[in-house]
Amino acid sequence: MTESEGAVKPAPSQRWLYSTLPGSMAYGPISTIVILYILYLGGNVIDASYAITLGSLVVIPAAYFWGKVIDKFKREKPQIIISYFGIAIFTAAMYFTNAIVLVVLFYVLVSFFTSANATPLNMLVMENAPADEWHSEFSRLQLMVSAGSTAGYIFSTFVLGLVEIKYLTILLAVIAIPSIIMSVLLISSEPTKIERRAIISNIHVFVTRIFMTPVLFVSKPKISVFKKLFSIGEYRKKKISYLGIIYIGIFMFMLSSGMFNTVYPAGLKNYGLTEFEIFIIITIGIMVQTITFAYSNRFVGRKFNTEILSNTLLLRGVSYMLVGAIFLVAVSRPEFVIVNTILYSLSAGFAYSIYYVISNTMVFKAVGKEHPASKLGIYTAMMNVALLIGALLGGYISYYIGFSVSFFAAGILLLLSIAIFGHAIEAKAANSA
Structure with a gap:
């Protein structure tokens, strides 16, 4: 043969x-x-x-x-x-x-x-x-x-x-x-x-x-569904929607992503790297992301330990802040490229892929059978709104204050999202009690 x-x-x-x-x-x-x-x-x-x-x-x-x-x-x-x-x-x-x-x-x-x-x-x-x-x-x-x-x-x-x-x-x-x-x-x-x-x-x-x-x-998202997800009255009663809190946590994540990803290439360029060097850093990160996705996709729909989600967010957040720190430290050009390649691969490659599978699995399972189309429409719209707000904020912060400040801010937003996801787990337990 x-x-x-x-x-x-x-x-x-x-x-x-x-x-x-x-x-x-x-x-x-x-x-x-x-x-x-x-x-x-x-x-x-x-x-x-x-x-x-x-x-x-x-x-x-x-x-x-x-x-x-x-x-x-x-x-x-x-x-x-x-x-x-x-x-x-x-x-x-x-x-x-x-x-x-x-x-x-x-x-x-x-x-x-x-x-x-x-x-x-x-x-x-x-x-x-x-x-x-x-x-x-x-x-x-x-x-x-x-x-x-x-x-x-x-x-x-x-x-x-x-x-x-x-x-x-x-x-x-x-x-x-x-x-x-x-x-x-x-x-x-x-x-x-x-x-x-x-x-x-x-x-x-x-x-x-x-x-x-x-x-x-x-289908067209319903305003009534949005109000129910984010009801202030329900929050005061400690009965706010578990799904609503997840959405807020993901909103913070996407806000951070929009802020970091928009200004990161510009920050590298401002530091003095060439387009070729910038693409080496980002391409290696994307390669890590693709490999991790190929592995993590087999876990779509499975039950996850929330500690895994927190750890991936922590890894991404700390990596962002370390990027901000390396921009402030006097290092050689090769060291700067190597450190950024490692940190970007960890945050945009490994951590993002794991987070993506876990967060979307959480959302899909939490949506339930009542108005799923509206809930998922609101979810995806909120993600993109967070991205565009983050992109705009990142641009202005970087221009008027500094790129490092944007990277630190993006990292802090991820740490806040960890706390929000933790609150979501508490809300789920309270609502089921």
Whole structure:
């Protein structure tokens, strides 16, 4: 038997999964590239924070809009093709302008079109795989997207060692084109038989969907549900919703993430590192994240010891504060790069991946059967609002006070989230008593 005869070929119905790789390569590193590109054009960290803030903001209405589109037309293929086409066009457009305001606009449009493919890709998995295989198939989809993003960072690092960052945008746009072609050839044109609401019926589907685009509206969230989650009266009676407290803890986490991730590349640039060196640090962290995700995904839906959650938050928070400290200490350039690589890999790579699985499992299990669509819509919207607020705060704090202050503040927010999650456990015990 030859090697080719013995190779296991993917089922024809699932070959479309490979179409996600080039697109993920193109938009995976785009936020980091936009931050550094704005600095390259003469902008500052506040300009970069505006870009990330607006990119996070547009994802909220985009998720609602694209959800309605798939509901109306019942076809995944056109929406996926439009998504990759929009990513390619507006990433390429960045190459042809030196105006920061246009770079920000094009990034916002890339974010808008990136939001279009998450739901139909998840629906394709549900449609083409038996329910008892969803766990493994959604793990494959998440691995494809994560691996594509990692490959995008590796490619970007290599390119930045050779040319200026401006040329990277056009190269990433070209990389997105195979996803358009593969989607045309490999994805069925048949109308979908899956209802979008099915995404919130299975934890593996939900976790993968949120990983791809962190906003999900299956239906319009109800104000009454929001009020019940965060009722001051119930809090005074010590009967505040366990789920509401979890949301607050996650809000603090995302606020911290938005603050740190937006200003970190700018801080490294301000310290004197080149784009190539910055991408080495971030790429290694993303590689650690991908490897950890591949391992931690098998634990989706399982019961966790809350101590694990606290430890991952503590590791991430302490790492952030140590990054702030290293910015204040006189060290050699190689030492600075090595220490940042280790700390970023621990916080953005290892700790984030473990936290992501645990927190989303907690949310999914706590939502219950009453108004799950509204509760999950509120959850994902709150996450993105926290990201955009954090990005804006981080930009202003870094510009007017200092990058180290932003990193310390991000770390402190994570320590506060540990206390909030601890309070959530107490609330759960009190409510069940």
